[in-house]
Amino acid sequence: MQTPFPPVTPPRRILMGPGPSDISPRVLAAMGAPTVGHLDPYFLRIMNETQEMLRQVFRTQNQMTISVSGTGSAGMETCVANLIEPGDRMIACINGVFGGRMADVAERCGAEVTRLERPFGEVLTAEEIEAAVREVSPKVLGIVHAETSTGALQPLEEISQVVHDAGGLLLVDCVTSLGGLPVEIDEWGIDAAYSGTQKCLSCPPGLAPVTFGPRAVEVIDNRKTKVQSWYLDMTMVRNYWSDQSRAYHHTAPINMNYGLHEALRIILEEGLEPRFERHMRNHLALKAGLAAMGIEYAVAEGHQLPTLNAVRIPDGVDDKAVRGRLLEEFGIEIGGGLGPMAGKVWRIGLMGEASTKRNVMLFLAALEECLATSGVSVTAGAGVSAASDAYRSAS
Numbered sequence: 244m245q246t247p248f249p250p251v252t253p254p255r256r257i258l259m260g261p262g263p264s265d266i267s268p269r270v271l272a273a274m275g276a277p278t279v280g281h282l283d284p285y286f287l288r289i290m291n292e293t294q295e296m297l298r299q300v301f302r303t304q305n306q307m308t309i310s311v312s313g314t315g316s317a318g319m320e321t322c323v324a325n326l327i328e329p330g331d332r333m334i335a336c337i338n339g340v341f342g343g344r345m346a347d348v349a350e351r352c353g354a355e356v357t358r359l360e361r362p363f364g365e366v367l368t369a370e371e372i373e374a375a376v377r378e379v380s381p382k383v384l385g386i387v388h389a390e391t392s393t394g395a396l397q398p399l400e401e402i403s404q405v406v407h408d409a410g411g412l413l414l415v416d417c418v419t420s421l422g423g424l425p426v427e428i429d430e431w432g433i434d435a436a437y438s439g440t441q442k443c444l445s446c447p448p449g450l451a452p453v454t455f456g457p458r459a460v461e462v463i464d465n466r467k468t469k470v471q472s473w474y475l476d477m478t479m480v481r482n483y484w485s486d487q488s489r490a491y492h493h494t495a496p497i498n499m500n501y502g503l504h505e506a507l508r509i510i511l512e513e514g515l516e517p518r519f520e521r522h523m524r525n526h527l528a529l530k531a532g533l534a535a536m537g538i539e540y541a542v543a544e545g546h547q548l549p550t551l552n553a554v555r556i557p558d559g560v561d562d563k564a565v566r567g568r569l570l571e572e573f574g575i576e577i578g579g580g581l582g583p584m585a586g587k588v589w590r591i592g593l594m595g596e597a598s599t600k601r602n603v604m605l606f607l608a609a610l611e612e613c614l615a616t617s618g619v620s621v622t623a624g625a626g627v628s629a630a631s632d633a634y635r636s637a638s
């Protein structure tokens with residue numbers, strides 16, 4: 244019998260928004276490999292190798308490093324739910340949407356949450372964090388490394404010491420940094436961190452890499468109450484991920500894990516340092532091109548996120564019309580603003596496979612075309628030419 248429903252034939256897009264990013268055909272091919280059982284020896288090998296590669300990408304020796312079955316928010320919830328017991332104090336640093344989400348998750352886990360807030364687009368200083376941890380003595384301080392909602396990059400190097408001095412744990416959201424920017428779990432003294440597969444790891448959305456260091460594991464081992472989420476309870480999930488205690492917990496998304504395995508292989512083949520340099524080079528070229536077109540960044544110099552460029556929409560330009568044309572005419576997806584930045588900024592992602600010279604040049608040319616017909620005067624070719632100069636001076 245014929246079905247009235249057509250097969251899945253999505254349009255080909257260039258994903259330069261806040262995520263997902265472009266996916267390598269190698270990752271898609273891996274996801275199409277035959278499904279095996281979740282306790283099949285082949286899959287157990289894939290799990291072990293994925294853990295080992297994740298440790299390299301997180302730059303950690305942490306044994307408890309796995310991919311949680313769920314998107315980045317599941318990673319956030321895993322970290323918070325396992326570290327927090329009802330009545331615990333937690334500081335949530337909020338300078339964008341995702342810090343706010345972390346506070347919400349912590350409250351749902353019964354934490355007494357102190358919100359340390361900064362306007363969207365700004366970052367927190369080590370001094371203000373130190374003052375807050377001294378006052379609150381939190382069990383956990385949660386902070387977002389790369390705020391995708393604002394395009395701000397939070398410096399982390401100095402924070403762990405002040406949190407540890409006050410007896411707390413440092414929890415970091417590295418959803419939009421892992422695999423695109425240095426994330427030094429061990430060197431920076433980060434106790435727990437989570438990410439998502441669909442940003443700089445360039446794998447479709449669906450898994451959340453997480454890592455817990457020795458202090459965090461001790462806290463989990465000494466809990467007085469059960470983790471309030473059955474699905475995300477690391478005291479049970481970790482048995483599934485360990486050769487010593489392997490036991491069914493839930494049916495892992497087998498083919499998603501194939502995809503992550505291949506995405507991690509691609510990252511390690513490229514090398515972390517060359518990958519970070521690539522992300523920076525493309526960010527600087529895009530920035531030079533946008534500047535030549537009179538477009539400014541929404542975040543102050545020095546705190547701009549290379550993987551997510553939040554720029555002010557020029558006066559008089561219709562946000563949705565330009566994004567619509569970019570998508571329809573050029574196949575390019577970029578993001579609009581979130582929260583107080585809605586309608587004021589565009590968010591241009593340069594993550595993983597999408598962070599390429601080709602995409603930077605194509606985007607600048609396409610944007611020039613869209614702006615020209617929106618009545619903004621841009622010197623023809625100025626953006627592409629400035630980006631081209633930036634690439635030449637970087638080589």
Ligand code: PLP
Binds near residue numbers: 319387
């Ligand atoms: N944290 C940050 C910084 C993010 O950018 C996102 C998603 O964009 C999340 C958390 C939530 O991840 P997900 O949408 O995969 O659940």
